Amino acid sequence: MNMLALGGWRARYEVVSYFRSLDTVFFTFLFPLIMLGIFTAAFSAAGDIVVKPGQPGISVGAYYLPGMLAAGILLSGVQNLAVDIAREKSDGTLKRLGGTPLSPVSYFIGKVGQVFTTGIIQALLILVVARFVFGIALPTDPGRWLTFAWIFVLGIVTSSLLGIALSALPRSGRSATAVVVPLVLILQFISGVYLRFDQLPGWMQAIASIFPLKWMAQGMRSVFLPSDFVSLEPNDSWQLGWIALMLVVWFGAGLVISRLTFRWIRKDS
């Protein structure tokens, strides 16, 4: 059996075990959807968000939809894999796999495949609920969906690799959640997922600009917000070129770190 085919079987196995683990289903899979529901309900009376006073705007739910999609990508990749792999290291899963002829390449294909599959289902679910439950209008322009597709794919693969890289950090499975979740949460607050990015102080925007989530959220806003909202962005531009560049750089960093730090077991611990 070659590495790719085995990677496919791993992905299938990983997806099944993902949906059988209630904590990941809640904190990773359903979390952005729940947050979208809370935002929509909590601010339903707050009025629309507008670019300039007096102009027609969009509902709070519609404004935060792109941020939740970006957060979903980050959670499915970084949070899910960093916690999952750290747990697999400490509970013996990786030790067992390391004693079989399974190639680490197949293992990684399985993990990325899991993130990809669950991430797509999650995004579809968010879009369907946004459209039919919260009544948020979705774009009809195919060009925008094309932008959505490349940002989603690049974002999810980058998030997966960063999750694998980050899994080397926690010293035990138990501490994994405590190390990873605050990191991911802070990133969501400064990157325009839960708070309007254009209203954050400049220094916070600058810090967020180092990390990939800010760029994914910005890309998703370019897909789902009306064109005139571009004037709320820094530099009055969606900066699609920068988004691609930053995600590719983080993709490379994730790949190199994963390659250098991944071990089936911590030898001599």
Place this chain on the structure above:
Amino acid sequence: MSSESDAVVRVDGLCKVYGGKPAVDGISFEITTGETFALLGPNGAGKSTTIEILEGYRDRTAGNVRVLGVDPGHPTLAWKAQLGIVLQSTGEPGVMTVAEQLRHFARFFPNPRDVDETISAVGLTDKAGTRLAKLSGGQRRRVDVALGIIGNPRLLFLDEPTTGFDPEARHEFWDLIRGLTREGTTILLTTHYLDEAAQLSDRAGVIAGGHLIDIGPIDEIGGASARVPIVRWRDERGEHSVRTTEPGRTVADLVSSLGAEPPALEVIRPGLEDVYLDMVGAVHEHEEVAA
């Protein structure tokens, strides 16, 4: 065939140092094709360190090691495909069923055993559709064994396989292992159950304090002198014990000299357990004197 090519495992002068302290200090042994070899020793003696070095999980500090002709310090996938590893128990969440787990692991190997037949061999046919998390400790251990043999290994590592088994489960497990031996599987077993070693293995090595203090056929461990019968009795001066190759004559002499039945008379033929405890105890005393 020369004995050279018969050796499935060759260990020569194996050393492992942790933080300046030797955990394994110059161990040498060989295991030949089809043999079941037991490594015995108290907790912390170096058994698991040794087996994990042979499995490729740990680096060694010094010594020469070959497992199926390969240095386990540089494992390859083709080499791993010939091994079966039953680790000490792990704590995976177990959301897959027994059959799903085995079917999945079978895909990793070029020449796996039949999944249903393997499940039946470990006595879990009734539980094939049950999630691992719902199994008892003993049943999960049997899944561990099933995962260890699913790849049709040439060499099987069993690291304390029956810890936590009830006596019946242990006997069933022994039958399973005997079946593998009949199929020609070479087995390296670590255990601290002496009866288990006596039941399953052809030869044993005893490790204490990082040293191999004895090695040989299971009924010769400790040497002939360690198996000399012991005659034990009590009188007003206290407890007496005499080692003798002629216990019958000793008892007869004792009865005639006392002119009465000796109180609390026992004639003991030391079994593996007694021999082993004597050996390990002697090492402990030696270490305490040295310290």
